[in-house]
Amino acid sequence: MAAINDLIRAAVTSKSPMPQFAYIAPFRSQAKSVAWDYLKHFSATAAASTNESELIVDMINGSKVRLFGADNADAMRGLGFDGIFMDEYGDFKPSVWGNVIRPALSDRQGWAVFGGTPKGKNQIWDIKQIAARLRDDWFLLELPASKSGLLPAGELAAARAQLSKDQYDQEYECSFEASILGAFYGVEMREAAEQGRICRIDYQPEVPVHTAWDLGYRDDTAIWFYQVIRNEIHIIDCYAVSGANIAEIAAIVTGKPYKYGKHYLPHDARAKTLAAQGKSIIEQLAEFLGINNLAIVPDLSIQDGIQAVRQMLPMTWFDAEKCDEGMEALRQYQREYDEDKKAFRQTARHDWCSHFADSARMLAIVWRQEPAVKPPDKLKPLIVGPGNEVTLDDMWATHQQFNKRKRL
Numbered sequence: 001m002a003a004i005n006d007l008i009r010a011a012v013t014s015k016s017p018m019p020q021f022a023y024i025a026p027f028r029s030q031a032k033s034v035a036w037d038y039l040k041h042f043s044a045t046a047a048a049s050t051n052e053s054e055l056i057v058d059m060i061n062g063s064k065v066r067l068f069g070a071d072n073a074d075a076m077r078g079l080g081f082d083g084i085f086m087d088e089y090g091d092f093k094p095s096v097w098g099n100v101i102r103p104a105l106s107d108r109q110g111w112a113v114f115g116g117t118p119k120g121k122n123q124i125w126d127i128k129q130i131a132a133r134l135r136d137d138w139f140l141l142e143l144p145a146s147k148s149g150l151l152p153a154g155e156l157a158a159a160r161a162q163l164s165k166d167q168y169d170q171e172y173e174c175s176f177e178a179s180i181l182g183a184f185y186g187v188e189m190r191e192a193a194e195q196g197r198i199c200r201i202d203y204q205p206e207v208p209v210h211t212a213w214d215l216g217y218r219d220d221t222a223i224w225f226y227q228v229i230r231n232e233i234h235i236i237d238c239y240a241v242s243g244a245n246i247a248e249i250a251a252i253v254t255g256k257p258y259k260y261g262k263h264y265l266p267h268d269a270r271a272k273t274l275a276a277q278g279k280s281i282i283e284q285l286a287e288f289l290g291i292n293n294l295a296i297v298p299d300l301s302i303q304d305g306i307q308a309v310r311q312m313l314p315m316t317w318f319d320a321e322k323c324d325e326g327m328e329a330l331r332q333y334q335r336e337y338d339e340d341k342k343a344f345r346q347t348a349r350h351d352w353c354s355h356f357a358d359s360a361r362m363l364a365i366v367w368r369q370e371p372a373v374k375p376p377d378k379l380k381p382l383i384v385g386p387g388n389e390v391t392l393d394d395m396w397a398t399h400q401q402f403n404k405r406k407r408l
Contacts, residue, residue: 028069208261305361
């Protein structure tokens with residue numbers, strides 16, 4: 001495996017004090033399955049020791065090569081890296097690079113390699129655009145099968161015959177235009193981009209902000225922040241966190257500069273799981289957000305919720321910057337694939353996308369419960385002289401009085 005050999009070579013030739021390198025896959029179990037045997041095999045002559053449980057190889061020169069999963073990115077916090085290889089980067093949560101990995105490279109001025117297969121225009125597409133723009137600082141290598149010569153023509157012909165066009169273009173030709181197979185909302189999110197509904201969305205203080213939650217007990221909690229304006233849903237913000245308690249999550253919500261309406265929670269918020277002193281999640285949140293501001297979403301089936309999201313998305317606008325991670329989750333949210341039946345199941349694949357998708361279902365079910373608000377038109381003054389200004393209403397009233405006097 002070229003990536004592992006590159007990491008081993010960099011580790012044994014590094015002149016840095018206590019150098020450290022890492023291979024990162026979307027999941028830790030995946031990193032172990034894909035790379036651990038390769039790492040032990042190819043580093044055998046240069047390794048001083050291996051740690052099977054921690055997935056670490058210590059080299060004879062004091063350097064380390066470690067395996068990580070992006071699903072537990074916090075395990076990399078506080079570590080400095082001289083170099084990393086990110087495999088299937090398109091399957092990472094978009095926040096992992098900026099929040100965890102990039103800062104971990106700064107102290108040692110380390111390098112990074114992004115590898116993977118396109119899955120729509122997600123974060124690996126964004127990295128490709130950066131690499132294409134900054135040719136002096138980045139190296140960009142694309143290897144479509146039709147041009148690389150790595151696979152024989154007979155194998156490519158067999159693959160084309162056995163796969164759909166989207167599958168072949170994505171997996172063999174590095175196509176970012178191919179649809180993500182099994183994606184629930186791929187069409188709707190593409191239409192949102194094409195119709196200009198992914199842009200800057202300003203918060204309007206005169207309209208209440210509502211939130212829709214998915215509460216994670218052992219993993220992520222995801223929240224959408226939205227306003228209902230003229231029968232449109234304006235999603236102005238989103239937030240996701242892993243492993244935080246109720247007080248920490250509530251502090252984030254109350255710390256945002258929004259005037260809140262309702263906070264919509266899933267039906268299982270009534271449960272006393274992970275409760276403090278026997279209190280349910282909703283009882284804990286009530287202490288921070290106010291009991292009158294909390295509401296429980298009706299318990300509909302997942303399929304009904306997915307249909308509700310599909311009906312909602314054509315009326316939805318997203319803030320391009322603040323909602324980037326949430327939108328990517330909706331683009332990649334997809335069905336499980338049944339290997340035996342060779343077909344997609346109706347059930348969704350559970351991964352990092354699930355939490356934003358679940359909170360979007362909450363939003364889709366309840367957004368019509370809040371009246372559509374038309375923000376009040378602000379009177380704009382018209383300057384008529386230094387230090388003097390009148391409103392258009394004032395001018396219209398004066399005009400009517402003038403016409404009345406003419407008639408008299």
